Amino acid sequence: MTASSPQPRDLGAISRRAALGALAAGAAGFALFGPRGTQAIPPGRIVLDYWEKWTRHEGDAMERIVDAFNKSQSRIWVRYIVVSDIGQKSLVSIAGGNPPDIIGLYAFNVTPYAESGAILPLDDRAAAVGMSLEQYTPGIRRVMTHRGKWWATVNTAGSVVLYYNRTAFRDAGLDPDRPPRTIAELDAMHAKLFRTDSGGGLQRVGFLHREPGWWSWLWANHFGGRIFDEASNRATVDSAENLRAMDWMQGYAKDLGVQRLKIFAESFGNYFTPENPFLTGKVAMIIQGPWIANLILAFKPDLDYGVAPFPTERGQPPDMPVGLIDTDVLVIPRGAKNPEAAMEFIAFTQRQDMTEQLATAHCKPSPLAKVSEEFLAKHPNRGIRVHYDIFRSAGAFVPPRTRVWQQFKDEYDTQVQRMWRLEQPPQVALAELQTRVQSLIDQSADQQRRRYGPKGTA
Amino acid sequence: MTALPAAHVPPRGRAERRARTRQLIAGLAWCSPWLIGSSLFVFAPMVMSLYFSFTDYPLLEPPLWSGSSNYQQLFHDPTFLRVVKNTALYAALSIPLYTIFALVLAAAMAGRARFTSFYRAAVFVPTLVPLIASAMVWMWLFNGEYGLINKVLALVGIRGPAWVVDESWVPVSMVLMSLWSVGQGVVIYIAAMQDVPRQLYEAATIDGMNAPQRFLHVTLPMISPAILFNVISLTIAAVQVFAVPYVIFRRPDGQNPAGHYYSMYLYENAFIYGKMGYASAMAWLQLLVVMALTGVLLLVGRKLVHYSRL
Numbered sequence: 001m002t003a004s005s006p007q008p009r010d011l012g013a014i015s016r017r018a019a020l021g022a023l024a025a026g027a028a029g030f031a032l033f034g035p036r037g038t039q040a041i042p043p044g045r046i047v048l049d050y051w052e053k054w055t056r057h058e059g060d061a062m063e064r065i066v067d068a069f070n071k072s073q074s075r076i077w078v079r080y081i082v083v084s085d086i087g088q089k090s091l092v093s094i095a096g097g098n099p100p101d102i103i104g105l106y107a108f109n110v111t112p113y114a115e116s117g118a119i120l121p122l123d124d125r126a127a128a129v130g131m132s133l134e135q136y137t138p139g140i141r142r143v144m145t146h147r148g149k150w151w152a153t154v155n156t157a158g159s160v161v162l163y164y165n166r167t168a169f170r171d172a173g174l175d176p177d178r179p180p181r182t183i184a185e186l187d188a189m190h191a192k193l194f195r196t197d198s199g200g201g202l203q204r205v206g207f208l209h210r211e212p213g214w215w216s217w218l219w220a221n222h223f224g225g226r227i228f229d230e231a232s233n234r235a236t237v238d239s240a241e242n243l244r245a246m247d248w249m250q251g252y253a254k255d256l257g258v259q260r261l262k263i264f265a266e267s268f269g270n271y272f273t274p275e276n277p278f279l280t281g282k283v284a285m286i287i288q289g290p291w292i293a294n295l296i297l298a299f300k301p302d303l304d305y306g307v308a309p310f311p312t313e314r315g316q317p318p319d320m321p322v323g324l325i326d327t328d329v330l331v332i333p334r335g336a337k338n339p340e341a342a343m344e345f346i347a348f349t350q351r352q353d354m355t356e357q358l359a360t361a362h363c364k365p366s367p368l369a370k371v372s373e374e375f376l377a378k379h380p381n382r383g384i385r386v387h388y389d390i391f392r393s394a395g396a397f398v399p400p401r402t403r404v405w406q407q408f409k410d411e412y413d414t415q416v417q418r419m420w421r422l423e424q425p426p427q428v429a430l431a432e433l434q435t436r437v438q439s440l441i442d443q444s445a446d447q448q449r450r451r452y453g454p455k456g457t458a
Numbered sequence: 459m460t461a462l463p464a465a466h467v468p469p470r471g472r473a474e475r476r477a478r479t480r481q482l483i484a485g486l487a488w489c490s491p492w493l494i495g496s497s498l499f500v501f502a503p504m505v506m507s508l509y510f511s512f513t514d515y516p517l518l519e520p521p522l523w524s525g526s527s528n529y530q531q532l533f534h535d536p537t538f539l540r541v542v543k544n545t546a547l548y549a550a551l552s553i554p555l556y557t558i559f560a561l562v563l564a565a566a567m568a569g570r571a572r573f574t575s576f577y578r579a580a581v582f583v584p585t586l587v588p589l590i591a592s593a594m595v596w597m598w599l600f601n602g603e604y605g606l607i608n609k610v611l612a613l614v615g616i617r618g619p620a621w622v623v624d625e626s627w628v629p630v631s632m633v634l635m636s637l638w639s640v641g642q643g644v645v646i647y648i649a650a651m652q653d654v655p656r657q658l659y660e661a662a663t664i665d666g667m668n669a670p671q672r673f674l675h676v677t678l679p680m681i682s683p684a685i686l687f688n689v690i691s692l693t694i695a696a697v698q699v700f701a702v703p704y705v706i707f708r709r710p711d712g713q714n715p716a717g718h719y720y721s722m723y724l725y726e727n728a729f730i731y732g733k734m735g736y737a738s739a740m741a742w743l744q745l746l747v748v749m750a751l752t753g754v755l756l757l758v759g760r761k762l763v764h765y766s767r768l
């Protein structure tokens with residue numbers, strides 16, 4: 001072929017026509033069949049995007065609150081957007097400078113986000129819409145604030161307590177109205193509830209530390225200790241209290257047999273299924289949050305269950321129960337287009353009637369200090385007062401407030417698995433863990449000092 | 459030869475040059491979506507990630523130059539060393555097994571026996587299943603209590619292990635799962651086997667070779683370029699293994715240490731721990747390792763691979 005050949009130009013012309021045609025067809029297809037908004041937004045409203053992690057009944061309940069807000073006024077319109085892996089996506093959206101207006105995160109996100117200036121402080125904005133920290137129970141306030149500033153509000157909250165199967169208690173000759181108060185009592189009841197099949201396989205256990213295994217770090221607090229000291233920014237995972245806690249945990253693995261436990265644990269279904277081991281009766285006592293009541297209502301409404309503060313080594317003081325407070329939080333990210341309007345929406349969600357409506361649907365207690373007697377009386381979770389008492393208790397604790405908590409927890413979980421499988425004695429495992437997590441904390445602190453100077457925060 | 463001044467270029471040459479320039483512009487215009495897209499979304503991020511790898515970059519705050527500290531920290535990070543070990547073990551076990559398995563299946567299906575097309579389709583179809591869906595299926599197949607594999611083993615009196623829980627069985631289960639996509643390799647090997655000239659087999663038969671000898675001395679050398687291609691692809695995939703172990707082994711009650719792989723830890727650092735600088739250093743190290751392994755394989759290939767000139 002030579003340069004004078006007309007072929008390339010002809011081919012180009014044909015291709016251009018074809019390409020333009022294809023593009024036009026694509027555009028027409030997109031216009032005709034492309035995505036559509038699910039809701040018509042009334043004209044003239046400020047539109048807020050609200051990212052939340054909830055789906056199913058939990059998401060439906062929050063959407064009802066959003067709908068109520070949209071109907072309650074004519075200035076703002078909130079779009080409820082369900083986002084999976086919300087932590088990761090929020091991180092990227094804020095870093096990219098294109099975040100939504102409101103994000104529903106977890107309590108443990110507050111510290112790293114606040115320290116890096118990724119969320120806006122709420123003190124003045126909250127005051128402007130008539131909100132104050134005193135609206136909330138003391139335990140909840142600790143989640144919302146960091147280093148003297150208010151960073152988040154709590155839309156739903158739970159405390160982590162003991163749920164026990166009253167039918168199994170009766171079957172084992174135990175008093176269903178007398179749950180364990182000390183770790184020693186829990187062990188004794190576990191021994192009575194324990195059942196094997198004819199082949200020696202586990203049929204029922206009283207208690208298992210690894211079911212569900214979501215809070216493998218909290219045992220130290222039930223032995224009078226903690227795993228992180230915020231004031232000195234030091235991990236305390238190798239403390240005497242945690243060593244006793246891990247010895248106690250490993251004792252179960254030794255007694256029940258590692259191999260037998262592995263097989264037994266594989267017979268458990270996923271959490272939100274009828275095969276949940278608490279529902280099937282395979283585990284008679286579990287550590288759980290209030291949301292499990294929804295699971296019971298959905299799959300086994302006739303389950304006779306009891307609720308009590310999770311035992312401690314020395315016994316639960318009745319007026320100051322010990323327990324973890326774990327919450328969902330609402331934050332306004334840095335770069336939000338309408339922070340004042342976002343605050344107005346948040347204030348609406350924090351009204352007593354709204355928090356009670358949402359908490360009822362989620363089977364959780366209200367985060368507010370003031371709750372109606374009707375809310376408590378009609379609540380679908382029969383243990384709601386137990387959860388609520390922890391919110392008001394000086395014995396309540398929150399997840400360790402350090403920027404490196406996510407990695408700290410992952411390292412902790414890995415080491416707990418090793419101890420559970422009897423691969424390492426607690427003394428060795430905790431010493432290794434202490435070195436590892438303290439080095440993470442120190443690295444982070446060093447980076448923050450280099451970035452911000454001695455104050456170490458944005 | 460010296461170049462002629464522009465004024466002396468014959469008219470025909472100028473027209474030719476203009477035509478070529480037009481062609482070049484047209485070609486670039488047609489490629490521009492790819493060029494612009496790749497520059498914006500591949501090359502620029504690569505250059506940026508190289509810079510980030512020398513910084514502390516918590517994602518929510520601007521990057522801060524830290525020199526080579528991320529690279530130095532890697533070799534003192536016990537989790538990093540563990541994921542390197544797990545990934546290397548996975549690659550060392552899965553690549554040879556996959557290759558052997560694919561070759562055997564391809565040899566069995568390369569002929570023109572009855573139902574061959576059906577068998578080929580049956581072997582290839584699993585590769586079309588999305589990785590996450592196949593991971594969910596494998597989780598149940600490998601379940602120690604209810605899993606199909608242990609149920610079958612129980613029929614012959616064997617008590618199967620907790621495949622995806624027991625640390626010593628996790629590498630085995632991962633390698634077995636990697637065979638799920640063996641169909642891709644089989645298709646390539648069948649195509650390569652069908653390209654082997656018949657006269658070579660006839661000559662080998664006349665020389666007295668039996669079937670295994672023909673496979674060893676005729677088929678394997680003749681399809682060795684395809685084997686090299688597949689082994690390089692498998693190596694890259696093994697070093698980057700992510701989706702299946704992420705679904706199976708990263709659970710709310712903690713990560714199974716034996717099921718923790720390089721790309722998983724890289725992702726965790728970037729998007730869960732917010733350590734983008736550290737993750738970028740991991741990514742660049744991974745790229746260098748992949749390039750080095752590919753280079754070694756190509757060097758080895760020069761000696762072992764037979765490029766037919768028939």
